[in-house]
Amino acid sequence: MHYHLRYSISCCSYVTAFLFCSSFPNCVGQPYHTAYLKGSNPAIYSSCNLSLVFSIVAWRSRYFTYFWGASGDFAQNCWDVVYEAFGSNEFALAVWGTFLFTSSLYWILGLCYSLIDWTGRPASALKYKIQSNASFQVPFGKVIQVVLFNQIFVGIPFFILAYYLLNWRGYDSGKDLPPFWRIVLEVAFCVLMAEIGFYYSHRLLHHRRIYKHIHKMHHEWTSPTAISAMYCHPVEHLVSNLMSVLLGPLLLGSHMFTSWLWFSLIVFNTLNSHCGFHFPFLPSPENHDFHHLNLNENYGGLGILDKFHGTDSEFLKSKASQRHFLSTSFVPVKQLYPDS
Ligand SMILES: [Zn+2]
Ligand SMILES: [Zn+2]
Numbered sequence: 001m002h003y004h005l006r007y008s009i010s011c012c013s014y015v016t017a018f019l020f021c022s023s024f025p026n027c028v029g030q031p032y033h034t035a036y037l038k039g040s041n042p043a044i045y046s047s048c049n050l051s052l053v054f055s056i057v058a059w060r061s062r063y064f065t066y067f068w069g070a071s072g073d074f075a076q077n078c079w080d081v082v083y084e085a086f087g088s089n090e091f092a093l094a095v096w097g098t099f100l101f102t103s104s105l106y107w108i109l110g111l112c113y114s115l116i117d118w119t120g121r122p123a124s125a126l127k128y129k130i131q132s133n134a135s136f137q138v139p140f141g142k143v144i145q146v147v148l149f150n151q152i153f154v155g156i157p158f159f160i161l162a163y164y165l166l167n168w169r170g171y172d173s174g175k176d177l178p179p180f181w182r183i184v185l186e187v188a189f190c191v192l193m194a195e196i197g198f199y200y201s202h203r204l205l206h207h208r209r210i211y212k213h214i215h216k217m218h219h220e221w222t223s224p225t226a227i228s229a230m231y232c233h234p235v236e237h238l239v240s241n242l243m244s245v246l247l248g249p250l251l252l253g254s255h256m257f258t259s260w261l262w263f264s265l266i267v268f269n270t271l272n273s274h275c276g277f278h279f280p281f282l283p284s285p286e287n288h289d290f291h292h293l294n295l296n297e298n299y300g301g302l303g304i305l306d307k308f309h310g311t312d313s314e315f316l317k318s319k320a321s322q323r324h325f326l327s328t329s330f331v332p333v334k335q336l337y338p339d340s
Contacts, residue, residue: 076177079257083175090173093256094163095156101260103151105267106230113226113275114140127332128277130289130320137221138228147230150237158242162250171253178255190248190262191302197244199300203311205236206299224292229274241270269301278323278333286324286333290315 086092116125117136126132172178178186205215218232230237245266249259273288287306291298297315298306306312315321323333 072177072180075257079177080175088175090256091163094166095159097256098159098260098263099151099156102263102267103155105264106147106151106271107227109268110227110229110271113271113277117225117276125277125279128279130276130278130286130334131223131293132334136225137223138225140227143225143228143231146232147227150230150232150234154234154237155242158238158246162246165246165250166253169250169253171249172255172258174255177257183255183258183261186248186252186254186258187262187265189252190245190254191265193248193251194244194266195300195302195304197247198240199305201240201244202299205240206296219292219295222293223276224274224289226271226275229270273301278327280327280330283326284324284333286320287312287315290318290320 082097083093086097116122117138118140120126177183202215204210214233214236218236220231221228230241232241245263248254249262254262269283272283273285274292275285276289278284278286287298287303288301294314297311297313299311300306303312306315312321319337319339322337325333327333327336329336
């Protein structure tokens with residue numbers, strides 16, 4: 001197949017997976033508040049979406065395999081380049097590769113978002129600001145220092161530990177990529193595991209005896225910006241961010257390519273959740289923005305466990321919940337669902 005066509009297919013599949021996996025509850029284009037307002041249970045609605053994804057993947061794996069066949073060679077060629085760049089050394093790939101890949105993704109994407117806050121440009125983006133009345137509160141220098149500290153002094157030791165844990169568990173360390181259906185199912189499983197890990201650890205961090213010692217730091221500003229996503233206490237970064245993300249790949253013994261794909265989704269989703277803008281065609285960050293504004297609701301990422309535990313009752317009554325969907329229009333959701 002022509003190189004550019006193969007490249008385009010790979011990019012499209014990657015972007016689709018990006019949007020789909022990072023926005024399960026609202027990925028089918030219908031705000032889940034609609035299901036709620038109609039009287040059905042939103043938790044069931046979210047679970048149905050998830051089961052739908054599993055069913056499609058399981059029943060239509062033939063087509064996914066065919067699709068992967070079209071772009072898989074390209075992905076394999078890219079992976080070969082990465083693999084050889086680290087001298088076919090699994091340790092170097094798992095530790096230094098993961099560190100460089102996740103950190104550069106964080107800064108490149110994060111700065112794209114945060115520079116809008118910093119410079120106020122492009123002006124056309126400002127209409128998508130969620131807390132449009134809030135003045136910009138975040139000191140960039142301080143955020144950059146803390147995030148770099150977490151990435152280097154917490155992230156690198158954690159990746160070393162993760163490498164030995166993965167070896168102890170046994171993982172797919174080969175150069176050959178797994179089949180496409182397996183990558184999709186494993187990433188979906190990682191999404192679920194991270195939801196469980198993040199929800200309960202995050203809720204624990206909000207316990208009145210623990211909050212002021214650790215998590216208060218992440219809540220220093222009620223209106224976050226993308227690069228402040230990893231602005232937190234090192235203990236929080238270890239327990240809530242890194243451990244909940246590793247849970248899926250560790251349980252499954254995933255291939256490093258699958259892990260990197262999953263890490264890129266979660267980095268994107270974390271940055272998007274903190275960016276403070278509800279852009280069209282991107283997952284809605286309304287739920288986590290609401291958490292930063294109100295503190296005591298929306299502990300999870302997907303919202304499934306918030307439904308289950310009823311920790312989204314106030315959110316569901318709010319305008320933010322009405323705006324919490326993947327917008328496919330250039331009209332800002334605030335205009336579609338105004339405050340009054
Ligand atoms: Zn946050
Ligand atoms: Zn919190």
